[in-house]
Amino acid sequence: MxxxxxxxxxxxxxxxxxxxxxxxxxxxxxxxxxxCTQYMIGFGPTLWSTRRGETEYGVKAIPLGGYVRMxxxxxxxxxxxxxxxxxxxxxxxxxxxxxxxxxxxxxxxxxxxxxxxxxxxxxxxxxxxxxxxxxxxxxxxxxxxxxxGLTAQTTTLKSVSQCILPVSAPADATCGADSRPAPAAQAGLKPGDTITSINGVRTTSWSQMQKAIRSGAGQPLTLGIERAGQALTIRATPQLDARNQLDADGNPVLDADGNPVLTKVGFLGVTPASTYQRxxxxxxxxxxxxxxxxxxxxxxxxxxxxxxxxxxxxxxxxxxxxxxxxxxxxxxxxxxxxxxxxxxxxxxxxxxxxxxxxxxxxxxxxxxxxxxxxxxxxxxxxxxxxxxxxxxxxxxxxxxxxxxxxxxxxxxxxxxxxxxxxxxxxxxxxxxxxxxxx
Incomplete structure (x- = not known):
């Protein structure tokens, strides 16, 4: 239905x-x-029509356009x-x-x-x-x-990865026995957490948070968290991993064949929730x-x-x-x-x-x-x-x-x-x- x-x-x-x-x-x-003798929606045989003054208004069987006969x-x-x-x-x-x-x-x-x-x-x-x-x-x-409004990514977490999967892995891929644990899950981050600050600096957008994570490989980050109305502090260390290279607008950079260009950056294992902003x-x-x-x-x-x-x-x-x-x-x-x-x-x-x-x-x-x-x-x-x-x-x-x-x-x-x-x-x-x- x-x-x-x-x-x-x-x-x-x-x-x-x-x-x-x-x-x-x-x-x-x-x-x-x-x-104007006709105003018709569609083409082919007429399904319905009525005349008003000198113009016939109607609907035809094939709804792939219309015409006005002048x-x-x-x-x-x-x-x-x-x-x-x-x-x-x-x-x-x-x-x-x-x-x-x-x-x-x-x-x-x-x-x-x-x-x-x-x-x-x-x-x-x-x-x-x-x-x-x-x-x-x-x-x-x-x-x-x-x-x-348009969708905008927020600093609230939609999901937290349990392991580090290749960027080319399908959306329904699952963690294997030899998969590396994701730093976010190890640190105790959970879906629904809102990142309020990183290393004492207030976070106001996902792009700001993303830049801090990608540039912070191997460096412990102190994250200010709001969870169910409570303020928490969590330390997490992004791991160096091959991820999509991004342009200034945050979109993946493609090579001449249309394939994403990979680069080594910090990876935490979180995805942002989205909201509509008018x-x-x-x-x-x-x-x-x-x-x-x-x-x-x-x-x-x-x-x-x-x-x-x-x-x-x-x-x-x-x-x-x-x-x-x-x-x-x-x-x-x-x-x-x-x-x-x-x-x-x-x-x-x-x-x-x-x-x-x-x-x-x-x-x-x-x-x-x-x-x-x-x-x-x-x-x-x-x-x-x-x-x-x-x-x-x-x-x-x-x-x-x-x-x-x-x-x-x-x-x-x-x-x-x-x-x-x-x-x-x-x-x-x-x-x-x-x-x-x-």
């Missing part, structure tokens, strides 16, 4: 994200007078209709699209047609969808950071920017990452940082809510994280300047503006709107590639899914 609740929350979240994305197109289009997307092409022997298959495809668009236009007034609108209005309409996804991501991220609203823009740049990097790597996804279908290892489909993200949402060692706050944070990542991905992905994505229409509008300015500067006649129909063969090609990627990712997420914790 908990698994289904997580999946349901994600499905509702993605449905609302798609619905609001399309409203981002619909609202400004109607505001500028464009006739009258006049393709400008008319002067001249005779093309023939098969003069234009070829692509030419006929373009002419058919123009013909269908003209049939839809009928006797509609020119000011109701999309292609007659000024460039700035076209940009507002086409950018409205991705912008809505960005707004959703920012709102959810603000709730997360300022209402709940952030300031002024921290949100920086986190949003970091998230967008990271998402853009992932999107740019999708073509190369697909090779690994295909290999994983045959039994290869699945890259946990590679692309996944909505099916895969839905499975992760289910795992989040069904995990026995996850608190309610942890569940909320991880579900918010999935929805923030989803909307950032929709924002970045839809800005790719290729049809049929929103970025393709944005690129067309920008090119139209450049052509008109250039003609105006030369004193030439207005070249008119950009003939978007000429890019339809490319649009169909891109759509086929995207559908292929989606099919491969969905299949991979069924047979070899990415799971929490790798």
């Amino acid at each position: 908990a698994y289904l609740v997580g999946v349901l929350v994600f499905v509702v979240g993605i449905a609302l994200s798609i619905a609001l994305h399309e409203i981002g197109h619909l609202a400004p289009a109607k505001r500028f007078g464009v006739k 009258v006049g997307m393709f400008p008319p092409q002067p001249g005779k209709r093309a023939r098969a022997d003069t234009t070829g298959r692509f030419g006929l495809l373009i002419e058919q699209a123009r013909h269908d668009s003209a049939q839809e236009i009928g006797d509609e007034l020119p000011e109701r047609l999309f292609y007659t609108k000024p460039v700035w209005q076209k940009l507002v309409v086409m950018l409205g969808g991705p912008t809505m996804n960005l707004v959703i991501a920012v709102v959810l991220l603000t709730v997360w950071l300022c209402g709940i 952030q300031s609203v002024t921290d949100v823009p920086g986190v949003v920017w970091d998230g967008l740049t990271a998402t853009a990097g992932v999107v740019l790597q999708i073509p190369s990452k697909m090779v690994g996804v295909v290999q994983s279908i045959g039994g290869g290892e699945r890259d946990p940082n590679g692309p996944i489909s909505v099916v895969g993200v839905g499975r992760l949402a289910g795992e989040v809510t069904s995990s026995s060692d996850t608190t309610t706050t942890d569940m909320v944070v991880q579900l918010l994280s999935l929805l923030v990542s989803l909307n950032m991905a929709l924002f970045v992905f839809n800005l790719i300047p290729l049809l049929p994505l929103d970025g393709g229409h944005v690129a067309g509008a920008l090119w139209e503006g450049v052509r008109r300015r250039w003609a105006q500067a030369r004193g030439a006649a207005d070249p008119g709107p950009v003939d978007v129909a000429r890019a339809l063969p490319l649009a169909y090609g891109v759509a086929c590639v995207l559908l292929g990627f989606s099919a491969v990712l969905i299949f991979a997420d069924v047979v070899n899914p990415v799971r929490l914790g790798g």
Whole structure:
């Protein structure tokens, strides 16, 4: 039941994200007078619809997107209709699209047609969808950071190791007969202890405590402890051991092959407990920017990452940082809510994280300047503006709107590639899914 609740929350979240994305197109289009005949969530056969005024609102069977049908997307092409022997298959495809668009236009007034609108209005309409996804991501991220907070390691101990295991040992490894005892356990430290000072210096963060331990190999440390409301003093001596080398932010340093770099440092055998610390609203823009740049990097790597996804279908290892489909993200949402060692706050944070990542991905992905994505229409509008300015500067006649129909063969090609990627990712997420914790 908990698994289904997580999946349901994600499905509702993605449905609302798609619905609001399309409203981002619909609202400004109607505001500028464009006739919109359909607002649909999904593709394929219609499951439900209702008409309000001149617009049909509905839900379709395949919930992998949505669309707003605006009258006049393709400008008319002067001249005779093309023939098969003069234009070829692509030419006929373009002419058919123009013909269908003209049939839809009928006797509609020119000011109701999309292609007659000024460039700035076209940009507002086409950018409205991705912008809505960005707004959703920012709102959810603000709730997360300022209402709940980010996890921060504390000086309270979550666990105390009984022995010294290699850093490469799996999480479920146990101590053997020949394992060296861990200094923390030997000294009598227990989970739940809070380290208040080291060698008389008050400890205020885990990073401060970690530096003192790693640099104190072979040197007895006097630890001030708070245990169940009582103040204690314990002496423990870190032992020299091979551990991950850390950068300035406390993250493991990796070599050229992506493997952790080891270094000899002091080891005590304790792990910190974490808590949530609320952030300031002024921290949100920086986190949003970091998230967008990271998402853009992932999107740019999708073509190369697909090779690994295909290999994983045959039994290869699945890259946990590679692309996944909505099916895969839905499975992760289910795992989040069904995990026995996850608190309610942890569940909320991880579900918010999935929805923030989803909307950032929709924002970045839809800005790719290729049809049929929103970025393709944005690129067309920008090119139209450049052509008109250039003609105006030369004193030439207005070249008119950009003939978007000429890019339809490319649009169909891109759509086929995207559908292929989606099919491969969905299949991979069924047979070899990415799971929490790798």
